[in-house]
Amino acid sequence: MAHLFEHLPEIIEHSVLDTLKIVPFLFLTYLFMEFLEHKSGDAAARWLRRSGKIGPLLGGGLGLLPQCGFSASAAGLYAGGVISAGTLLAVFLSTSDEMLPILISHRVAGGRIVAILALKVAIAAVAGFLTDIFF
Numbered sequence: 001m002a003h004l005f006e007h008l009p010e011i012i013e014h015s016v017l018d019t020l021k022i023v024p025f026l027f028l029t030y031l032f033m034e035f036l037e038h039k040s041g042d043a044a045a046r047w048l049r050r051s052g053k054i055g056p057l058l059g060g061g062l063g064l065l066p067q068c069g070f071s072a073s074a075a076g077l078y079a080g081g082v083i084s085a086g087t088l089l090a091v092f093l094s095t096s097d098e099m100l101p102i103l104i105s106h107r108v109a110g111g112r113i114v115a116i117l118a119l120k121v122a123i124a125a126v127a128g129f130l131t132d133i134f135f
Contacts, residue, residue, distance in 0.1 A: 022105055025104075025105055026101055026105065051083065051087065055083055055084050055086065055087030055090070055128070055132075056084070056086045056087050056089070056090040056124070056125045056126075056127075056128025056129045056131070056132060057090070057121075057125045057128075057129075058087070059074065059083070059086075059087040059088070059089075059090035059091040059094070059124070059125075059128060060090040060091070060093070060094045060120070060121040060122075060123075060124035060125040060128060061094070061121055061125075062091065062094075063090060063091040063092070063093070063094030063095045063120075063121075063124060064094055064095075064117055064120065064121060070091070070095075071091055071092060071095050074087070074088050074091040074092075075088065084128075084131075084132050085131050085132065085135055086127075086128035086129060086130070086131035086132030086133075086135075087128055087132075088128075089124070089127055089128050089131050090124040090125055090127065090128030091124070092124075093120065093123060093124035093127055093128075094120045094121050094123075094124035099116075100113070103116070
């Protein structure tokens with residue numbers, strides 16, 4: 001424990017410097033995500049209303065849109081009986097709000113990010129379809 005206290009000033013210094021480096025980038029990322037939310041939120045909800053049997057696939061894809069408001073919209077659509085439980089589950093499983101800025105800030109290759117997002121959609125859609133089949 002004493003060893004930790006010896007390095008405490010250095011730990012604090014590096015923590016503050018790392019925070020100062022990342023905050024402007026995160027601010028711009030979240031500003032862009034808010035822009036996307038305002039441009040696509042209503043359209044995404046309209047698409048889900050009309051999705052029918054392919055709801056889990058569409059919900060999985062739409063869940064990738066970086067916006068927390070869309071998950072809440074999907075929950076409202078489910079509560080109103082507009083979408084299925086599988087579609088709601090697909091939206092929740094594919095939502096990537098926190099993941100994208102973290103991956104981008106760590107300079108993860110674009111191809112890897114796309115692969116992760118595609119896997120999230122696939123898992124979400126399969127889980128959604130299975131939920132609709134069994135429930």
